Amino acid sequence: MWLKRIYDAIGFETVQETVSPKSSSPVKSDGKIMATAFWDTQRAILVDFLSRGQTVNSDSYIDTLKRLQVRILRMRPDMDIGNVLLLHDNARPHSSIRTRETIASFV
Numbered sequence: 001m002w003l004k005r006i007y008d009a010i011g012f013e014t015v016q017e018t019v020s021p022k023s024s025s026p027v028k029s030d031g032k033i034m035a036t037a038f039w040d041t042q043r044a045i046l047v048d049f050l051s052r053g054q055t056v057n058s059d060s061y062i063d064t065l066k067r068l069q070v071r072i073l074r075m076r077p078d079m080d081i082g083n084v085l086l087l088h089d090n091a092r093p094h095s096s097i098r099t100r101e102t103i104a105s106f107v
Contacts, residue, residue, distance in 0.1 A: 036061075038068050046071045061093040062102045069106055082107040 034050040048064045050056065072081060086103065088094040 036064055038071075040076070043075075045075060056091070056093050058093050058096040058098050061099055065099070065102055065106075 031052065033052070034054075034056065036046075036048045036050075036056070037044060038046045046064075046068050048067065050060065054060065069081060072079060072084065084106070093099060
């Protein structure tokens with residue numbers, strides 16, 4: 001998922017009948033940030049943000065999956081990690097042999 005950071009500089013003021021409303025000027029964005037989110041039926045478990053300019057590759061995705069495993073074990077100690085269902089697309093980092101081996105090792 002792509003998130004766009006916007007710094008909102010618009011204030012709220014009361015509009016009177018005699019005063020015309022001010023038009024807002026666009027606020028320059030600070031850029032896009034890539035976020036990967038994991039959740040269960042109760043809450044968000046992990047939201048991982050990539051550094052500016054970094055892309056998702058097998059190494060970064062495997063690091064994220066390892067952080068996810070630690071968070072699941074900490075937040076849901078009663079859950080069997082082997083019963084976790086990951087739903088992701090077939091992008092190369094998600095379907096690489098190293099990624100699939102890492103996911104299989106979580107069982």
